Amino acid sequence: MTALTKYDRIEATGLWRPDAQAQRREVIVSIGDATLMISDSKDQAITHWSLAAVARVNPDEYPAIFHPDGDTSETLELPENETVMIAAIEKLRRAVNRTRPRPGRLRFLGVGLSIAAVLALGVFWLPGAMQDNTLRVVPQVKRKSLGTALLDRLQRVSGPRCSDAVGSAALTRLGLRLGVSRLAVLPNLTQPALHLPGGLIVINRSVIEDYEEPDVAAGYILAEVSRRATLDPLRPLLSVAGPWENFRLLTTGDLAPETLDAYAEHLLSHPAAPPKDQPLLELFGTAQLRSTPYAMARDITGETVLELVEGDPMQGKNTEPLLTDGDWLRLQSICGG
Known part of the structure; x- marks a missing residue:
C-alpha cells in the first residue's frame, strides 16, 4: 500500500489493554507493513493489528479509542495530542475501506444481471419458443381458416377471386395433377404466386393468360410447394404479427383482423426469394413436368x-400434357378474359 510509506516512521504513546478485565498499560504505537504495531517501553512488540481490521469506537471524540475489528474487548486509546498518529490511522483505514469489495454493490450488480437475463430471455428466447409451440399445436382446420381470411384480404387489392365454373373445374384438375388441393386465381396479384397457411396457393391470372402452355402456371405452383416445404407458411405470419398476437392465437385460436390486414399487405409488398433450384427440380421430376418453360x-x-x-x-x-387442350382453354378463361 503506497499510502503506508508516508507514515512508516510515525510513533505515538497510548494506552492499551488486551481485554476488558485487564489494566491499561502505556505502549508505543507505530505503523508497520500494513499493520499497527504496539510495543512496550523497551520496544518489545506486544501485538500487531492489521490496518485492514482496525475499527474506531468513538469517531470525532477523544481520547480516540481503536480496537481490532470484531474484538471490542482489546482497545488502544490515543490522546488528543497524538493528532498525527490518529489522522494517519484514520487515513489508512479509509484507504483500506476503498479497496474492499462492496457487498451492496455486488448484490445490486447481481440483481441487475439477473433482471437483464430475464429480460433477454423474454426478448430473445421466449418469442421463438412460443412461436415453435404455436406451430406445433395450431390444427389444420385453423390454418385453413387463416389462409381463407388472408385470401379475402388479398382480394381487396387484387380484385375478386376468379370463379368461372368451367375454368375452376380445369383448375381443380390441374391441382390434382400436381398434388395440390387448394388453388385460387386472382386477377391482379402483385406477384406471380403466393402460398398461404392451410395449403392454399394463389396464382396471378397472368401466369395463365400470358403463356401458350400450362407448364408455366404449373411451375409457379410447384415453386410455392417448394417454398412451403422449406418454411411453415404460418411462421412468417407469426413473425410479422409479433409475440402478443402469437400468444393470442395460442390461447384463443384467433388473430386480430388488423393483424391479418397487415400480413396481407406484407405479402403483397415483400416478394419471396426464389426457391432453391435443386429441391425444385426434384419436384419437377416427381411431377414429370418440364422446368424450362x-x-x-x-x-x-x-x-x-x-x-x-x-x-x-x-x-x-x-x-x-398437363391438361387437355379444352381444359387449358377453359382455364385461360377462368377470369372471364
Whole structure:
C-alpha cells in the first residue's frame, strides 16, 4: 500500500489493554507493513493489528479509542495530542475501506444481471419458443381458416377471386395433377404466386393468360410447394404479427383482423426469394413436368435460371400434357378474359 510509506516512521504513546478485565498499560504505537504495531517501553512488540481490521469506537471524540475489528474487548486509546498518529490511522483505514469489495454493490450488480437475463430471455428466447409451440399445436382446420381470411384480404387489392365454373373445374384438375388441393386465381396479384397457411396457393391470372402452355402456371405452383416445404407458411405470419398476437392465437385460436390486414399487405409488398433450384427440380421430376418453360418465364435471358434449364428433368423426354387442350382453354378463361 503506497499510502503506508508516508507514515512508516510515525510513533505515538497510548494506552492499551488486551481485554476488558485487564489494566491499561502505556505502549508505543507505530505503523508497520500494513499493520499497527504496539510495543512496550523497551520496544518489545506486544501485538500487531492489521490496518485492514482496525475499527474506531468513538469517531470525532477523544481520547480516540481503536480496537481490532470484531474484538471490542482489546482497545488502544490515543490522546488528543497524538493528532498525527490518529489522522494517519484514520487515513489508512479509509484507504483500506476503498479497496474492499462492496457487498451492496455486488448484490445490486447481481440483481441487475439477473433482471437483464430475464429480460433477454423474454426478448430473445421466449418469442421463438412460443412461436415453435404455436406451430406445433395450431390444427389444420385453423390454418385453413387463416389462409381463407388472408385470401379475402388479398382480394381487396387484387380484385375478386376468379370463379368461372368451367375454368375452376380445369383448375381443380390441374391441382390434382400436381398434388395440390387448394388453388385460387386472382386477377391482379402483385406477384406471380403466393402460398398461404392451410395449403392454399394463389396464382396471378397472368401466369395463365400470358403463356401458350400450362407448364408455366404449373411451375409457379410447384415453386410455392417448394417454398412451403422449406418454411411453415404460418411462421412468417407469426413473425410479422409479433409475440402478443402469437400468444393470442395460442390461447384463443384467433388473430386480430388488423393483424391479418397487415400480413396481407406484407405479402403483397415483400416478394419471396426464389426457391432453391435443386429441391425444385426434384419436384419437377416427381411431377414429370418440364422446368424450362417456368425458368424462361422467370428470366427470358436464362441467365439467372441456368440450372433450371440445364437440369430440366424432362429434357429430351416425351411428357404427357398437363391438361387437355379444352381444359387449358377453359382455364385461360377462368377470369372471364
